[in-house]
Amino acid sequence: GAVVSQHPSRVICKSGTSVKIECRSLDFQATTMFWYRQFPKQSLMLMATSNEGSKATYEQGVEKDKFLINHASLTLSTLTVTSAHPEDSSFYICSASPGPGSYEQYFGPGTRLTVT
Amino acid sequence: DAKTTQPNSMESNEEEPVHLPCNHSTISGTDYIHWYRQLPSQGPEYVIHGLTSNVNNRMASLAIAEDRKSSTLILHRATLRDAAVYYCILIYNNAGNMLTFGGGTRLMVKP
Numbered sequence: 499g500a501v502v503s504q505h506p507s508r509v510i511c512k513s514g515t516s517v518k519i520e521c522r523s524l525d526f527q528a529t530t531m532f533w534y535r536q537f538p539k540q541s542l543m544l545m546a547t548s549n550e551g552s553k554a555t556y557e558q559g560v561e562k563d564k565f566l567i568n569h570a571s572l573t574l575s576t577l578t579v580t581s582a583h584p585e586d587s588s589f590y591i592c593s594a595s596p597g598p599g600s601y602e603q604y605f606g607p608g609t610r611l612t613v614t
Numbered sequence: 615d616a617k618t619t620q621p622n623s624m625e626s627n628e629e630e631p632v633h634l635p636c637n638h639s640t641i642s643g644t645d646y647i648h649w650y651r652q653l654p655s656q657g658p659e660y661v662i663h664g665l666t667s668n669v670n671n672r673m674a675s676l677a678i679a680e681d682r683k684s685s686t687l688i689l690h691r692a693t694l695r696d697a698a699v700y701y702c703i704l705i706y707n708n709a710g711n712m713l714t715f716g717g718g719t720r721l722m723v724k725p
Contacts, residue, residue, distance in 0.1 A: 530711075532712045532713075534715075541699075541715040541716060542713075544714070547712060589655075591657045591658075593657070593712075593713070595711070601646070601663060601705070601708045602660045603650075603658075603660070603712075603713055605658045605659065607656055607657050608655070608657045610655070
């Protein structure tokens with residue numbers, strides 16, 4: 499099946515700094531990628547839809563100036579958590595689909611962010 | 615989107631079959647029933663999906679009620695590696711798109 503990678507797998511940063519997380523589709527092109535956040539013992543919550551070549555669409559309650567999304571190519575989307583705070587500590591997961599005709603979403607392995 | 619209801623957790627013994635139920639009483643005619651699972655500290659992975667007929671693949675079987683208001687994911691022989699959270703998700707028109715995750719069922723497998 500198709501593969502989606504994320505980098506880094508885990509990151510620890512100090513409060514107030516910014517962190518960039520990369521999501522890559524390794525063997526297919528994805529015009530749309532999705533970013534989810536998952537707190538401990540909770541389900542995945544969609545944060546935003548990343549569209550190649552255009553602005554991301556954010557879910558209600560997600561600050562677009564804090565969570566910057568860039569989808570500059572058909573195989574790469576990045577999520578930058580700006581001015582991170584301890585409450586941003588979470589598991590961030592991206593997903594992508596090869597496109598029309600594909601029913602399956604392929605998920606990355608996730609990035610564990612810890613803000614100290 | 616139509617909502618699904620699953621038990622919070624279930625327990626199984628290794629090597630025994632597991633039946634994971636899902637209720638979706640407000641399902642529409644164009645909603646496909648998808649199952650994903652999330653192993654600990656990993657992203658979710660696709661398990662199986664169906665519309666009306668029962669489905670089998672190498673991972674599991676999906677039994678869909680005749681009225682489509684419920685479905686059951688069947689793991690024929692649970693292994694310790696099957697311990698995960700299983701999510702039942704309805705997808706309109708089977709379009710590969712963002713997924714709305716409910717609480718899922720945490721499956722614990724005892725040796």
